[in-house]
Amino acid sequence: MDNLMSNPIGVFDSGVGGLTVTREIMRQLPGENIVYFGDTARVPYGSKSKKTVLKYSRQIVRFLQTKNVKAVVVACNTASALALDEIAEEIDIPIIGVVKPGAKMAVETTETGNVGVIGTASTVKSGIYNDYIRELDPHITVVSKACPLFVPLVEEGLIEDRVTDDIVSRYLQEMKEYNVDALVLGCTHYPLIRNAIKRFMGEQVHLVNPAFETAKVLKELLTDKEMLNMSGRRPSYEYYVSDGVESFMSFADSVLPFHVKDTEVIDIESY
Amino acid sequence: MDNLMSNPIGVFDSGVGGLTVTREIMRQLPGENIVYFGDTARVPYGSKSKKTVLKYSRQIVRFLQTKNVKAVVVACNTASALALDEIAEEIDIPIIGVVKPGAKMAVETTETGNVGVIGTASTVKSGIYNDYIRELDPHITVVSKACPLFVPLVEEGLIEDRVTDDIVSRYLQEMKEYNVDALVLGCTHYPLIRNAIKRFMGEQVHLVNPAFETAKVLKELLTDKEMLNMSGRRPSYEYYVSDGVESFMSFADSVLPFHVKDTEVIDIESY
Numbered sequence: 256m257d258n259l260m261s262n263p264i265g266v267f268d269s270g271v272g273g274l275t276v277t278r279e280i281m282r283q284l285p286g287e288n289i290v291y292f293g294d295t296a297r298v299p300y301g302s303k304s305k306k307t308v309l310k311y312s313r314q315i316v317r318f319l320q321t322k323n324v325k326a327v328v329v330a331c332n333t334a335s336a337l338a339l340d341e342i343a344e345e346i347d348i349p350i351i352g353v354v355k356p357g358a359k360m361a362v363e364t365t366e367t368g369n370v371g372v373i374g375t376a377s378t379v380k381s382g383i384y385n386d387y388i389r390e391l392d393p394h395i396t397v398v399s400k401a402c403p404l405f406v407p408l409v410e411e412g413l414i415e416d417r418v419t420d421d422i423v424s425r426y427l428q429e430m431k432e433y434n435v436d437a438l439v440l441g442c443t444h445y446p447l448i449r450n451a452i453k454r455f456m457g458e459q460v461h462l463v464n465p466a467f468e469t470a471k472v473l474k475e476l477l478t479d480k481e482m483l484n485m486s487g488r489r490p491s492y493e494y495y496v497s498d499g500v501e502s503f504m505s506f507a508d509s510v511l512p513f514h515v516k517d518t519e520v521i522d523i524e525s526y
Numbered sequence: 527m528d529n530l531m532s533n534p535i536g537v538f539d540s541g542v543g544g545l546t547v548t549r550e551i552m553r554q555l556p557g558e559n560i561v562y563f564g565d566t567a568r569v570p571y572g573s574k575s576k577k578t579v580l581k582y583s584r585q586i587v588r589f590l591q592t593k594n595v596k597a598v599v600v601a602c603n604t605a606s607a608l609a610l611d612e613i614a615e616e617i618d619i620p621i622i623g624v625v626k627p628g629a630k631m632a633v634e635t636t637e638t639g640n641v642g643v644i645g646t647a648s649t650v651k652s653g654i655y656n657d658y659i660r661e662l663d664p665h666i667t668v669v670s671k672a673c674p675l676f677v678p679l680v681e682e683g684l685i686e687d688r689v690t691d692d693i694v695s696r697y698l699q700e701m702k703e704y705n706v707d708a709l710v711l712g713c714t715h716y717p718l719i720r721n722a723i724k725r726f727m728g729e730q731v732h733l734v735n736p737a738f739e740t741a742k743v744l745k746e747l748l749t750d751k752e753m754l755n756m757s758g759r760r761p762s763y764e765y766y767v768s769d770g771v772e773s774f775m776s777f778a779d780s781v782l783p784f785h786v787k788d789t790e791v792i793d794i795e796s797y
Binding site: 497 | 566567568569573574575577578674675678679681682688689692693768769770773795
């Protein structure tokens with residue numbers, strides 16, 4: 256049992272974005288070891304089909320299991336939307352995604368009963384945020400919108416830029432018209448342009464960051480199952496990618512509060 | 527021999543962009559049968575490493591060979607840059623890419639001796655356009671620039687838009703400063719925003735479209751080798767993708783002068 260507690264948490268994403276979730280887990284669960292996998296060879300998932308995203312996610316979970324992870328966090332909204340339920344039935348360790356925690360917080364936050372959800376084309380098309388939100392409260396109106404340009408804008412570094420402000424205003428215009436007061440940032444890159452989104456939506460709109468909520472849920476889960484790492488030892492963090500160590504490392508440096516020294520490339524198609 | 531002539535030409539790309547090359551082949555070689563493969567599951571290649579792009583390209587060429595193609599056209603600048611030379615040594619049918627024909631036309635066109643090249647991060651980083659251009663004329667100055675936002679802007683349909691004009695002016699500002707008079711559109715999506723590029727660069731700058739030049743080179747090659755299809759029969763076109771038939775079909779409709787009826791999904795990782 257002690258061995259299980261010190262086993263790492265496996266976190267995966269289609270690429271680098273899941274590091275924003277990893278950062279929250281490090282903050283809220285500072286005793287846990289973490290193995291991160293970013294599928295940088297096959298990124299992005301946001302425009303891919305359910306079948307493909309499920310196949311890729313299964314390969315990654317098989318890889319993470321070779322690292323003896325005690326739990327898996329799907330730090331990718333698209334994979335959480337398209338692959339989580341199936342995989343949860345196939346493995347015998349706990350697995351959580353970012354969608355349910357984000358949906359729950361949106362329901363708890365809204366007062367007008369109008370919730371907005373933004374994400375990739377696949378996440379929005381899946382309708383999964385809507386499903387979870389309506390399950391918790393069928394009276395809530397959900398307005399969802401795919402924002403395909405946000406990820407490339409973030410990756411191009413246009414965090415504070417008139418072009419980003421312009422695109423934000425076009426994508427989110429209807430959120431204002433529907434008078435939403437809680438907006439779920441349903442893609443791991445979006446918290447990085449939260450200032451631009453806040454400027455357009457106004458201070459009265461609560462921006463829900465599923466990364467933060469997911470780390471909270473993970474902590475509750477590990478506490479419930481008596482699986483929290485209480486060793487008191489300094490945690491170890493391992494990073495694996497399917498391609499492009501360089502660009503991964505530079506993004507990691509912009510998200511994590513320390514420098515990532517080693518990242519290993521894995522042939523993920525062989526898992 | 528007659529059988530060989532009627533065998534199809536295999537054309538592949540990381541996704542949908544290669545259809546702009548296919549369109550040129552259909553125009554200039556109206557008698558040829560074509561098998562197109564778009565790697566829509568693993569798109570984009572432009573941010574991936576040489577090793578990964580080479581692996582993916584090899585899988586695709588193996589797939590195309592099961593269709594008895596008589597020649598292969600690498601309709602992707604990134605794969606032409608990173609994988610063509612290796613694969614050419616591994617197969618016994620002719621294979622051509624879009625880079626050499628584009629480079630050749632740029633050299634023939636420039637009068638100032640200053641040539642611009644724009645493309646994905648991987649194409650630009652490979653320096654392959656520079657190498658080919660300098661090989662043809664060592665006195666030419668090559669100014670190259672990665673334009674990662676152009677593809678997402680095109681795919682979001684912002685062809686004529688102030689945001690696209692704004693991004694064009696930022697990426698291409700230094701092309702003006704270097705006084706380039708020939709600019710290679712080194713990514714298959716870029717010809718779709720040629721008007722925006724032309725507006726910024728001015729009428730005096732010649733935009734080189736490697737798709738057009740590649741179809742010309744293919745015609746010369748097939749003529750030389752006496753492999754042109756002279757059957758006089760109406761050509762057949764087949765389309766294969768690794769994911770997402772729907773979005774492929776809608777892009778195809780915007781590029782090709784007819785409706786694509788059937789597209790088949792292939793498990794490309796198994797080749």
